[in-house]
Amino acid sequence: MFDIRGKLAESMGGVIASGFDAVVICCSGVIEANYWQERLEASKGVVLPESCLVISVDEDWKGGAGNGLGTLYAYKKAAAAAAAKGVQLTEKLSSGKFSVAVYHTAGKGTRLAPLPGAENNNKPGVKLPSTVVLKDGTTAPITILEAVIRQTAAYAPSRKGRLSVFWGDQIFIPSVSPAYQADAHVDLLAQMLVTLPNPDEWKAKGLASYGLAVQFANGKGAQIEKVDHATATRMLKDLGDIKTVGPSLGSFSVSGAMLVALMKEFEKELDAREGQLDTDPHFWMPLTLPKAAYGELMAKKGTKEDESGAHWERMQAMLRGFDLGSLTLFSAVNCGANAYWWDYGQVTYYNDNNMRLTQPGEENDAYRAFFGAKQGSPKDSKTDGCAVDASSSVASSTLYKGAVNKSALCNVTAGTISADSCILVNVTAKSIKAAPGSIAYNIVDDSEEGLVLGEGQVVTTVFSEDGSQLRMKCALNTDGKDAWDKVLEGNTKSFSDVHAMNKGVDPRKCAKAQADAHALLAEKLAKM
Numbered sequence: 001m002f003d004i005r006g007k008l009a010e011s012m013g014g015v016i017a018s019g020f021d022a023v024v025i026c027c028s029g030v031i032e033a034n035y036w037q038e039r040l041e042a043s044k045g046v047v048l049p050e051s052c053l054v055i056s057v058d059e060d061w062k063g064g065a066g067n068g069l070g071t072l073y074a075y076k077k078a079a080a081a082a083a084a085k086g087v088q089l090t091e092k093l094s095s096g097k098f099s100v101a102v103y104h105t106a107g108k109g110t111r112l113a114p115l116p117g118a119e120n121n122n123k124p125g126v127k128l129p130s131t132v133v134l135k136d137g138t139t140a141p142i143t144i145l146e147a148v149i150r151q152t153a154a155y156a157p158s159r160k161g162r163l164s165v166f167w168g169d170q171i172f173i174p175s176v177s178p179a180y181q182a183d184a185h186v187d188l189l190a191q192m193l194v195t196l197p198n199p200d201e202w203k204a205k206g207l208a209s210y211g212l213a214v215q216f217a218n219g220k221g222a223q224i225e226k227v228d229h230a231t232a233t234r235m236l237k238d239l240g241d242i243k244t245v246g247p248s249l250g251s252f253s254v255s256g257a258m259l260v261a262l263m264k265e266f267e268k269e270l271d272a273r274e275g276q277l278d279t280d281p282h283f284w285m286p287l288t289l290p291k292a293a294y295g296e297l298m299a300k301k302g303t304k305e306d307e308s309g310a311h312w313e314r315m316q317a318m319l320r321g322f323d324l325g326s327l328t329l330f331s332a333v334n335c336g337a338n339a340y341w342w343d344y345g346q347v348t349y350y351n352d353n354n355m356r357l358t359q360p361g362e363e364n365d366a367y368r369a370f371f372g373a374k375q376g377s378p379k380d381s382k383t384d385g386c387a388v389d390a391s392s393s394v395a396s397s398t399l400y401k402g403a404v405n406k407s408a409l410c411n412v413t414a415g416t417i418s419a420d421s422c423i424l425v426n427v428t429a430k431s432i433k434a435a436p437g438s439i440a441y442n443i444v445d446d447s448e449e450g451l452v453l454g455e456g457q458v459v460t461t462v463f464s465e466d467g468s469q470l471r472m473k474c475a476l477n478t479d480g481k482d483a484w485d486k487v488l489e490g491n492t493k494s495f496s497d498v499h500a501m502n503k504g505v506d507p508r509k510c511a512k513a514q515a516d517a518h519a520l521l522a523e524k525l526a527k528m
Contacts, residue, residue, distance in 0.1 A: 006366040013370035019153035020101040022053040026074040068277040093256035096161035105168035111346040113480030114472040117498040118460035120507040124168045129410035130371035154178040164253040175336025184331035185258040192246035192334040202229035210247040213332035216240035221330040222288035235293035286315035357393035357408040444517040467513040
């Protein structure tokens, strides 16, 4: 029997019945924005509601805007795009009957290398070993972003009249109901503890390493960052008795009124596309903390006292002119101290989380439920001549002969296969031999030797628009950030070379070239 997390995972992973009224995808560039506009239009009714307004925008802000100004700028561009379609987003939000969600997807994804490079720098387009049926009836591997959109849709019914902001590379399954009554102009998703921890518990839980949402007995809230119990108590003593705290997930929502106020306050920066401000240190902390506490925290970040003081005064001046009405300023939205959190930001995380499809356990059962996967029962696959063991997860694959053991496969076609404790996604080959801990991703291999992966080896292919291919390899424990500029053994280019090579390349055209190559080899294998 599932607990609430398993039940929520199962419901979140199904065909979307409801969700946000408008979805804004903030991308690194115009090409990526075009890709997501097309892909999400094609997945309406499955990944997001049929009636959902999809708007993909690019963050054309030199040096990056930070997630604070970046959110406001994404909304500004989305509002303009919506207006061109006859939809006034701000008016709809003000009605209290419309919800908007922004998904941030920009960034190189260095630690996930080489997978983003295999998607032509389209980091949120990295595929998972499960499938989604698109609007035209075709089946495709689900992407990380699509999985995130499915999961976060559970908050949409509680967010009418609000702008929600999520990150495009992590899934969380709450251990409490996602339904709630919004009572603050700003609310922050956090894993709130049941009771306030004492100093020893604070240290044991490592709370000094996190950004924390703080809830006071008087109903007010605040945000504080990376402090021990004594420091937190000292900094917050004038705000009220602390009821509880919890690590922030970073995701938040704001009321339509607060959104308008922030847009007006930072109008100059948004028009000039200048500055770099993040939500936690530059929005929420100066709005909720005393000046001295804010200055002390910002000093740890290297910000001078006069600079932090001026910014605190600016935000407080905005707040003095803001009508709170019946809502409080800031509050935490509890997703539960025991929420599941599935992060795909590193190759090791990608491996560990996707191997959940093959492993026993309560959380792994919830993972399978979310993705609609079953162990030992190939889904939409032809495996008559292949032995698939009871723990493996196989989807949308054709395996003519061989054996699959403790592995997760999606969109794989193989003449012969020997797969053990590995992950294979979007692979077509005459022969596949995959050792434990290996990952093969986006590969077409017509060689007689076939695709051979050693233990803990990661192999990908970067397809160009003309169909040419570049094979990239690394070890599972490779940190792409550390190895970014290195040409690793077996490669002709570094991860940074691939990133540069992919600039200006249309991932839609590359996907078409890749699909053609897969289909051509699959047709040959069917005749053998």
